[in-house]
Amino acid sequence: MKLKNMLGRLLLSGLCLTAASCTSNIKETDRMDAFIQQMAATHQFDESELNELFQSVQIKENILKTISKPAEGLPWHKYRNIFLTESRINGGVKFWQENAQALAAAEQQYGVPAAIIVAIIGVETLYGQNTGNHRVIDALSTLAFAYPPRSQFFLGELENFLLLCRDEHINPLEPTGSYAGAMGIPQFMPSSFRTYAVDFDHDNRRDIWHNNNDVIASIANYFSRHQWQPGQAIAFPVKAKGEKYKAILKPDLKPDLTIAELQSFDVDISASLPINSKIKLLAFEQEQNKELWAALDNFYVITRYNHSPLYAMAVYQLSQAISNKKASIYEENHNPHFLFHSDQLRYGADRKNPDL
Structure with a gap:
């Protein structure tokens, strides 16, 4: 990219507020240009198309702030309270009930317990409710070009993201995810998607954003490929x-x-x-x-x-x-002693109010 165009892009983006930020942004753009050239040389991407694509990419300051304060820095008793909540437990039971067939099939095929698959989805995205609102390409570019401590890792993920978008026929500007570029309901990084995502219902798409069948099987496949031992303790x-x-x-x-x-x-x-x-x-x-x-x-x-x-x-x-919650609900619904007790309560109410 010519220097004139490069500086014009920086000025239009409104990022050059100080001399220091201008210097930083020029470095980011230099890294971006080198990445584009590498993608063209290694994977036969069209360099002009990538230049046009990355003109729409934004470096996000809030992502840089968030990644420096991960939840894993909390002590266990505070971290636990984020995830071991009634709403997350009840949501897990509901998700299990609504996806029982796919969970049973995945457990049978991959050997990974349904409860573990459901819990992963609960911890990651609250059963698909919080999948992230950052464009994946913005998140990965921010961390690849403006976060030196882990730039090599995120350069690799950005590379995998562009490859999966090409393979899956996805517009790179459309997928959204976490501040770190994790995608969809299971929050797969792009490299994990390319390696472990599964088209479980054979519709020729590995859709981890909307298709629970694919989500469930992809998580199970991930665990199986990492040597999960069926029936063994945790x-x-x-x-x-x-x-x-x-x-x-x-x-x-x-x-x-x-x-x-x-x-x-x-x-x-x-x-x-x-x-x-x-x-x-x-x-x-x-x-x-x-x-x-x-x-x-x-x-x-x-x-x-x-x-x-x-x-x-x-x-x-x-x-x-x-x-445990799922088992207790099943017990309540199938225990004849519980049903008898419920009938007794209803009978007592009937006697007090004949209109019931």
Whole structure:
């Protein structure tokens, strides 16, 4: 792109408010131009078409502010309260009931429990209610060109986004998502979409924005491809004597300790597990103390969706809460003792009011 056109674009966008911001924006545009040239050379995009496309792209200051304060920076007891709410639990039961057939089919095909799939959707977007209102191309461009700490990652995601738009015949200016460019009901990043999204109902579209069948199967496929172990435990609380356990609290999340090794650090394992199980000891901050959990391989798989133990624990506990609520509703509706009690109440009301 010629320098005259480049400066004209900056001035028209209203971004050059100070000399410092002008310098920054010129650097952003230089990075954008280099990216466009790379896409043309590597993937045979038309360079002039990409230049025209990126003239409509906006660098968003609010995205840069938001990414510096992720929710995962909260202590567990505050983070948990965001996701373990009655509305999210009840919404999960409703979503499960409305999509029971697709959830059962996905669980059968991929081995991933319906409750985990539902909880992922609940944590990510409140069952599709909050999918984000940023244009994906704006979010990815902002972080690729104006956020140096993770620019390489987001350059890769921007590359994948343009490729998926070409493959799926989508206008790149239309998809919306989160401030980080996560898309649709399951909040897939573009690279995840290209690798794991599934056309579950065979309509020749992988629609994670509107089609719950595709959403459910895509999440199940993601977990299956990350080595979900059907029928295996996820995590369980443990107790420890003294403070020896602190030596095995490490930031990496992959299970790396045996039962015997945990016990040697005075951690009490009361659950019945296969003797060769690998475990990661995790501490979650409560208001007055720390809660210790033994996390297994399936817990680690959840962290492949979002690399945060807080996130994985929220998903796990929400899945349990949804399952328990769904089971209690089923019990109420199918327990003859409950039905008899309801009839008794109705009979008593009838006697008081003959018109009922």
